[in-house]
Amino acid sequence: MAAAIELRDVTCTFVSRDAPQRRYTAVEGVTLTVAEGEFVSVVGPTGCGKSTLLNVTAGLLAPSRGEVRIFGAPLAGINTRAGYMFQADSLMPWRTALGNVMAGLEFRGTPPAEARALAEEWLRRVGLGTFGDRYPHQMSGGMRKRASLAQVLALDPDIILMDEPFSALDIQTRQLMENEVLALWQAKRKAVLFITHDLDEAIAMSDRVVVMSAGPASRPIGEFAIDIPRPRDVAEVKMTPRFLELHAAIWGVLRDEVLKGYQQQLRQAA
Numbered sequence: 001m002a003a004a005i006e007l008r009d010v011t012c013t014f015v016s017r018d019a020p021q022r023r024y025t026a027v028e029g030v031t032l033t034v035a036e037g038e039f040v041s042v043v044g045p046t047g048c049g050k051s052t053l054l055n056v057t058a059g060l061l062a063p064s065r066g067e068v069r070i071f072g073a074p075l076a077g078i079n080t081r082a083g084y085m086f087q088a089d090s091l092m093p094w095r096t097a098l099g100n101v102m103a104g105l106e107f108r109g110t111p112p113a114e115a116r117a118l119a120e121e122w123l124r125r126v127g128l129g130t131f132g133d134r135y136p137h138q139m140s141g142g143m144r145k146r147a148s149l150a151q152v153l154a155l156d157p158d159i160i161l162m163d164e165p166f167s168a169l170d171i172q173t174r175q176l177m178e179n180e181v182l183a184l185w186q187a188k189r190k191a192v193l194f195i196t197h198d199l200d201e202a203i204a205m206s207d208r209v210v211v212m213s214a215g216p217a218s219r220p221i222g223e224f225a226i227d228i229p230r231p232r233d234v235a236e237v238k239m240t241p242r243f244l245e246l247h248a249a250i251w252g253v254l255r256d257e258v259l260k261g262y263q264q265q266l267r268q269a270a
């Protein structure tokens with residue numbers, strides 16, 4: 001069976017707009033797969049190209065070299081089988097929660113009555129059943145994240161791409177959301193590519209954690225299967241001996257890269 005996502009030897013080089021002779025290779029020779037139904041997290045130091053890999057998978061950015069295959073077919077243009085949840089809110093401020101969830105469905109041509117019923121159903125599933133008429137500015141950060149999640153899941157994508165979706169939330173709301181995402185994922189088993197700075201979050205959520213090296217020319221330098229049984233409670237698994245073992249092993253690979261990434265940022269800022 002073809003992988004849901006397959007990046008083959010992907011390199012992304014950016015050309016500076018101000019000085020076209022200046023180039024920056026963000027990621028180089030990245031090979032990465034996510035199987036159907038698998039939850040894979042990518043961790044790495046700041047600026048190592050995690051978002052770049054997600055943008056390549058979403059079809060928002062064409063790699064300078066290499067290939068992206070989605071369920072075995074080469075990706076050309078936008079990845080229509082993927083839903084994308086960003087770090088920033090993706091809600092339209094002039095639409096209610098219900099209107100926001102309906103928007104993607106309507107855009108895809110779902111008849112209005114069906115779009116409304118589906119949007120209401122998804123708002124219920126993410127715990128916003130009675131908040132459909134709220135505008136984004138009338139919702140808390142956690143509620144906005146829930147609405148964004150409903151927006152993505154209502155489209156029933158085969159692949160879910162998440163770029164630090166919960167980093168702006170307080171720790172309790174974050175744990176609630178992580179558990180909810182796991183429960184929803186467990187029911188539907190989509191392929192998930194999850195980007196995070198937070199190693200605890202990556203281990204608690206994933207089937208596999210991929211560690212990227214510091215940039216430039218970042219690439220995966222470690223891959224760890226997370227053999228902690230499911231269903232998991234993200235707060236509880238963090239106290240298990242296996243979690244601590246995995247954390248120590250992955251941190252052993254990640255630590256030096258985080259230090260290198262930090263030094264590089266200091267050099268760039270100087």
Ligand SMILES: Nc1ncnc2c1ncn2[C@@H]1O[C@H](COP(=O)(O)OP(=O)(O)OP(=O)(O)O)[C@@H](O)[C@H]1O
Pocket residue numbers: 014015016024026044045046047048049050051052053197215
């Ligand atoms: N469009 C672009 N033009 C030029 N450089 C870019 C562009 N997009 C990203 N970069 C550079 O590529 C590198 C990787 O960026 P990216 O956002 O993918 O990293 P990241 O690992 O997601 O970072 P963070 O963890 O801080 O969110 C960075 O050095 C960034 O400045």
